[in-house]
Amino acid sequence: MDTIFALATAQGRAGVAVIRISGPQSWDVGTALAGSLPKPRKAGLRRLTATDGTYLDEALVLTFEDKESFTGEKTVELQTHGSIAVVNSILKELGGFSDCRLAEPGEFTRRAMESGRLDLVQVEALSDLIEAETELQRKQALRMFDGAFGERVLSWRQSLIRAASLLEAVIDFADEEVPEDVSAEVSELLKMVIGALNKELTGFQSAERIRSGFEVAIIGAPNVGKSTLLNALAGRDAAITSEIAGTTRDVIEVRMDLSGIPVTLLDTAGLRETEDTIEALGIARAKDRASAADLRVFLKSGDEAVPDFIEAEDLVFETKADLTGKADAISAKSGEGLDKVIQSITYALQQKVAGAGLATRERHRVALVQGVKHLETAERLVSEGSEIYDIAAEEIRTAVRGLESLVGKVGVEDLLDEIFSSFCLGK
Template sequence: MSTIYALASARGKAGVAVIRVSGPAAHDAARALAGSLPEPRRSGLRLLRDATGEVLDEALVLVFEPGHSFTGEAVAELQLHGATATVSAVLRALGELPDLRLAEPGEFTRRALENGRLDLAQVEGLADLIDSETEAQRRQALRVLSGAVGARAESWRGDLIRAAALLEATIDFADEEVPVDVSPEVLTLIDRVLEDLRKEAAGAQVAERIRDGFEVAIVGLPNAGKSTLLNALAGREAAITSEHAGTTRDVIEVRMNLGGLPVTVLDTAGLRETEDAVEGIGVERALTRARQADLRVFLLANGQMPAGLEPDPDDLIVQGKADLAAGEGLRISGKTGEGLGDLIARITSVLEGRATGAATITRERHRLAVLRAIGAMESARLEVLNGASRAELAAEELRAAIRALDSLVGRVDVEDLLDQIFSSFCIGK
């Protein structure tokens, strides 16, 4: 196993920069630069020198023994002054040492996975935590990183192993009279896990939205004030506004943070019948994106609803251009800001209500694994109900469900995923 090193903190000028070294030669490498090492997991102030004895920097040095580090290997960390030249000099000095090489993207985390310090779901949670921009994303990613998916998968796995063991006991006694009918306990175990997994599958889309962002589409007739409203929400000129109908031809997106939730607000083309081919394409795109959105804000022009799209129960009906005309209900003026706070509060309230149904699993890969497990367990349940003669088939279906759950945390069937997952990590992580 080679020893790897990299800058573990962000590039650029900073008060402190952290360089991480991991592998069998990590402590020797740190000793070569620092002269001596502090006790494991205790920091020590040292002068770092290159091979010629020139002082590179004064730094805090920490070392971790194998089994007690992030990667599970021997690790040394050098906390330097964050000048670009200082970091470059120390990295150059490490590169001149034997048996060391620069780490590849995500290689420290990959070693943590290979050494059993993290499971695959935790690796994905770490990637999400690094990318998190809102409070909801941070909380969700931290929950996954803490091992919540693995803990639940282990609980489900334990129940299914127990159920499979009971069935296999009946297979062993196939030529004898089995003293106890195990089917009631087996069905109880299957039903308990099925209930949990169905809840997870149902809440997976919400969890994925928290990770990737909810979409809110502003829809309405041409000249209803959609682009003006988008600009007011964004606090900048994100969309061109004009008194001429059909100005917006494509979907314009603005990313926002509403109550800690990531939200992309969509300004769509005005919905109307048109002879203009280009505008017609814009209308079709508007309808497609609006139907796919998590929430729609119907911005009325003189009380008129757009054709071609029916509001869902949670969608918001808003009277636009409130500065020009009186009216009832939720009223908004993108020009003056009237009603803007109320609209943001309503959108946030609807999305927060949906976020409460988020599952522990957060990715499409997780959802598909859960669906495979559900399918196998439903088949196993039917086989159990068909009698003891079908016990072997039921046990095999349960083993298929267990394999599906194992793929959640990386026990099986993940080699083809690893390169894709770690490609999103930066060098040093």
Template sequence: MRDTIYALASARGRAGVSVVRVSGPRAFEACRALCGDVPAVRRASVRNIEWAGEVIDQPLVLSFAHGASFTGEESVEFHLHGSQAVLSAVLSALSEQPGLRTAEAGEFTRRALENGQLDLAQVEGLADLIDSETEAQRRHAMGLMQGRLREIADAWRVQLVRAAALIEATIDFVEEDVPVDVVPEVMELTTAVLLQLKQEVQGFGAAERLRDGFEVALVGRPNAGKSTLLNALAGRDAAITSTVAGTTRDIIEVRMSIRGLPVTVLDTAGLRETEDEIEQIGIGRTVDRATAADLRVFLLDGAEVPLVAPKPGDLIVRGKADLTTGEGLAVSGKTGQGVAELVDAMGVALENRMASAATINRARHLEAVSRAIRALETAQGEVWAGSDRVELAAEHLRQAIHALDSLIGRVDVEDLLDEIFSSFCIGK
């Protein structure tokens, strides 16, 4: 018999409510041992938890039948009063129940995958949802968790299975050309899928940045007001400011949300020619980091910024707007003038890059889609080559279908599971 597992499913520490989850074939038995009975499934009921002759707590108890729980197994949840003493006593009582053990990291979700409650892309979406910090991250993760990628992959699969069936039907025509009425439909089906797969690849970078966060670099000459602006954006003194040029020697980072997007703003060393060895190191790091950033905000003080050139879409801003006048976007970190407008401009620039964001957002997804693209392009070449190549075309279509199956975890994922679930907390 498979082990029954239990763990705290809510955050650790003092709280109004702490949730302990139990899942497996002995979950109901454990509930009876502690509460005297099992409440009707999916109906919250108040029960006393009694053990060793005393009442430990009076929690809300929920039960879920086999096939109708998160894990797909019989499950029970104890919604306890959230003190450490209550939690420790309940976990201790569960540890004494036969056939029960503490869950490992991600084991509840792993069982949901193994029992067909979730596919692998949904599991990854759940992990992203737990880690989400901004509204845009939450929305994208929720879409994955609700099966958006599976729906897309299933639609691709239907079209490719149809194309493969058409090709397979021609294999019997060994002495003839591929029937002319088959080729157009095969090419139409595979071309439609190829187009969508390539769009996913093109939008992968934006989706990955949504998941991991965008970087915006403040770039300018020394004493242009970058550190003061960073402090204004952060709402705190994140960077040291002074009138001495070259005060910032290293890169300072502030994490924030702009229009629901996760953004790390970088305060970089002032760019200038210098003989100071330490400052040169900071400037070198600035050039590298600013070049790699998703967006650069050039803070001008009346002179050109050396070493780093603006790219299309970068923002050119006049700094120290409280001391100077001129046209265009201007900002003063000291007084706050123009800060809201700058944040809005940064948000618009990043949202424009998100317009083409893909559904796929992990390296594993990109690799599977890329394999499918290569297989489909080869299959199309074999179709055009004539009847003596139809078997090869059919094989490459099967490879494309296999790649898409791996995208949502139907095949070839066993070696990935330990790595994926190691990032989950114990109670999930």
């Protein structure tokens, strides 16, 4: 296997840069650069020189043994000065060693998975952790990276293997002293796992939204204050505001962090009947985005009726408090009631977050749905008698293989290139 290297920190000027070298020749390469290496897991200050004797930099050097590094391989890390020139000179020197090459995107993490240091869910969690923008995303990614989902999958797998083994004992040793009536225990195991999978599926949408962000659509009639509210919440002029009705033609999006919850606010075209073709397209798009959003904030003036598509959990606010003086109204222009708007949106989303599971990606959902399908079939077959236990056992084994695909044990080779390609070179 090749020895690989890459800059593990961000590109560009910085106080410190970390260059990672991993693979069978990493210690030899590190010794050639630093003259000598410190003991594993002990930092040592070393003078780095090229093979021709050129002084490259002074760096803090760390080494890790097999099975003790991130990749599970022998590894050397060089903490150098963060100069672009320094980093480039060291990377160029590393590229000159035989059997030593620049890592591909995500190759360090891929090697960590192949060596058993991480499962596939943890790999995905690491990607999410790197991309995390809010506190809630950070916490969710760390839970996954810590192996919480993998532990659940292992627990489900063990219960299903027990159920299948009971059925297979009856099939294989029918003429010996093996209790034939195992249906009660098998049914109980299947029921328990089915319940756990369904619970995970129930929390999927919220968990996925924590990872990708909730969408909150601001809707209402023209000139009711939607764009002004968006700008006030964003703290900048993200949308154009004017007295001319129909100014907003397309959906305008603004990313926000509300108490750690990632939110995309959507400013939509004003809802009204119009003969303007372009405005009509904007209104149609506004309705589509609003119906697909996780939450809708409807702004109205006076006794205006609430649209039929507004749901019970959506929020309704009367606007222009600066003009009407109504105590329960809000005004994005003056700031009156904005705290109430933010608190209401945050509370509504917190209720959704409360039921979040650990499954966060579509492939997780599909595997769980298929698992439930096969286990419900197995449960039905078990109830029909021991004559078809072999078919029930095969349904259970199929469900087990699906769960194993979640953590990357089987059937995910076609996913790996896509997953690891999203990582930077140093990961």
